Amino acid sequence: MRRSLILGTALALAACGSHDAGWHAKDVSGLLPDLEFRMTAAGGGAVSAADYRGKVVLLFFGYTNCPDVCPTTLAKLAAARAAMREHRDAVQVLFVTVDPARDTLARLAQYVAAFGPGMTGLRGDDKALEALVRRYRVAYSRDKPDAHGEYAVSHSGGVFVFDATGRARLLVRPEDAAPEIAADLERLAAGG
Secondary structure, eight states, X not given: OTHHXXXXXXXXXXXXXXXXXXXXXXXXXXXXXXXXXXXXETTSOEEEGGGGTTSEEEEEEEOTTOSSHHHHHHHHHHHHHHHOSSOGGGEEEEEEESOTTTOOHHHHHHHHHTTOSSEEEEEOOHHHHHHHHHHTTOOEEEOOOOTTSOOOEEEOOOEXXXXXXXXXXXXXXXXXXXXXXXXXXXXXXXXO
């Protein structure tokens, strides 16, 4: 499938950063722009990156019909957040849909709620989505609909982690384990 091609963008980015011996995820400090967006939150109104200042933000792109990458990643992020001994409430997961045609705000709200607290679904029109994926070099594609209107969506699987000031700090890769992610989040939330 195209997944290996799409994951190439995330892997190329992961190969670029310097390595800080204390991090488990890939250190991308200085390689990506600060957190910046304007979208609509599932179950709420318009939000921007400023609404999440003061929190460690995990930004993940996917869609609710995803059969494998999205549910696995969100479950791992929920497990990492749950494993945190301190600062759990200082961590926010933002799930941005790359399939706004099917992912309504109600559907997004229901989907992220299934993974537990600290998760918010975000949706934007095509212009807002394109601006955000360009900003963070996210690869995704939507196939043409079949005769029944069904189509496949491919997307990269990395999770961008921003510190409480909105600076890009880490890239969580699919192979990173929940306990390691939790340790990194504790460190960031404590001001590391």
